[in-house]
Amino acid sequence: MNFNRLTSQLSTLDPRLYQIASLSTLLLYGVIWLHFDISVIQIAVTLATALLTQYVGKRFYNLPAFDPKSPLISALSLSLLLRTNHLEVAALAAAVAIGSKFVIRWKDKHVFNPTNLALVVMIGGGLGWISPGQWGQVAWFGFLVACLGSLVVTRAARADVTLAFLTFYIGLLFARAVRLGDPLTIPFHQIESGALLIFSFFMISDPKTTPDSRTGRIIYALLVTLAALYVQFGFFRPNGPLWGLIACAPFVPLIDRLLPAVRYDWSRPTTGQPSVPVPLVLSLHPQRRFS
């Protein structure tokens, strides 16, 4: 009984709170135990710049209510992924991430996932790098559980894009291994990257930058997967998913046009189908109303 009440109370909270909690835990673990190459100052600079940019953006565009949650998620993701020796670069990355939400827009929706864009700009410009191999099994597995758990608890309305991407991506990696005759330890090893999890649960899933309809999102996940794998095995470049997502982001307006649906609002999480209750992906509770 108590458990049910607890979960129902938890599930009324903004899903971003869970995201912030799990990202912060991971960052703490990474810095203390895995010795991530990031200083506390750099984390502070990233967080502060992200919040400040959000505040300034809201003021400049006369938007209501400053909400720190989204910029915090972007800043935490940046701290987890971006490595640099210069604080200015960390600040610039945070500013680019949050600033892009206000500047690069199409029909009242921002085009690029903020973290994704900032990472690609920084790496492309040779200002920083991502260390995708730095996680180790324990961190990876723990984080996977946390990510899946947060899907369950928050019944994230847009979990479909995450699950679709992971299914396509992992499925194709295994298919490749089978074709090459490789032992399956290889694809298992390949997915054991914290960067992949952050990407799947925090970037591609961003409801503000994915297509509004479910079919659209699944098509989108497939496009991103193909682009990601091409970068990885065609160009032999690291961070395939990041480049894949940035390359596919401009297709979102097109997909939205072909498959229109209801725009997402953080306070009213929906899957995009008008006036239909959320099909509860991985849900504990059979019913819940959003209004």
Next chain:
Amino acid sequence: MRRIVVPMLTMLIGLYACSGEASAFCGFYVGKADTKLFNKASEVAIARHDNKTVITMANDFKGDVKEFAMVVPVPTVLDKEQIHIGDPAVLKHLADYSAPRLVEYFDENPCRRYDMMQDRMGAMKSMAPASAEAKRERDQVLGVTVEAQYLVGEYDILILSAKESAGLETWLTENGYKIPNGASAVLHSYLKQNLKFFVAKVNLGEQTKLGLTHLRPLQIAFESPKFMLPIRLGTVNADGAQELFIYFLTKQGRVETINYRTVRLPEAQEIPLYVKDKFGDFYRDLFTQQVKRESERGVFLEYAWDMNWCDPCAANPLSAEELRGLGVFWQDSLGSPQRGRSMPMAQNVFLTRLHVRYDAAHFPEDLTFQETSDRSNFQARYILRHPWTGTDECPAATAYQQQLRERYEKEAQTLATLTGWNIGEIRKTMNIAAVPTVEGKKWYQQLWAN
């Protein structure tokens, strides 16, 4: 408060000033642990910029050279000009320059509150493997194409491509290459990925003609977006783990693995003085301990430094000429013997030294790398701190004596943690028990001073 801060600052500044330049005062070379510390080790140097890659593969093959053969997957068919024999001395120089080092500091008379320093270091060496045996007799098809065949130095070299792995395996076996059981699956995977096979064995006649007693490093130069090192073939039949040292010479910055954790070794730790005579053992056990800590899945960073300098220097930086020999093609050659008497400086060369202990269970996939823009320096450096042995009397000297025993204890614990050695043994060897405990006043005695 101020009284504490001032000497601290002095010491920090002292250290900083010292490490700011590669002065002779800071580093002078005493000795090195020049033994074969690690079994079954190989050394590879990779110079890479803009997809252009030069790989130097060294081996310290101990057996009969007739038995020596090497099978390396390569991304392209190589011309004869793309294959070269390297100078083992240069590779040795590179290994010495980047070796983990031991540094000595001497405590000054505490009555004068200055630290004077002297550095010493040890260096380490490693060795290399061989994979199969060779006894070629005939060209055979089996779906195998001999794309090219060269005699380079003392090596007979073949570039093979194949339609399917079974044919390749049969061909290799028929031609006297001992292919371990289970290699077939790996060969299959490489073939599907469009890799060719670079096969080398020793031409005995040439070797005798050249009057060589050891095998020199083989070098290959090619252009490919793949920044990786194939290790899977080597793990197929290996009994136990193998050691690999990889030296990267790059333009931009530090290199790291993207599919395994690259971990910095613990460094700048103070350890007991007696380690000086067994630095080799110390380092080998420290490394093993770190491998365990990372669940045998880590790749370890031993050195990352701009080729222009070092501090302390385990060996002088490599000259522009030596670097060219290792495949550094991007340096301006104009005015190479510049700067008069000082050694010609290497430009835009960043050295990364990685050390990995691998086996099939923990390293299922080939090592894949990326070059980062990180140019910060790192070295595996360990510190011996000699106590002051003077007899001056002053309050500072008393305080100094009091903390000595505590310091020794800390060093003993550091050593035990780093190497997994028995703490009791360490204490015994250090003879901590014999260190006089200068009877200091208890804190409450100092409090009321009565």
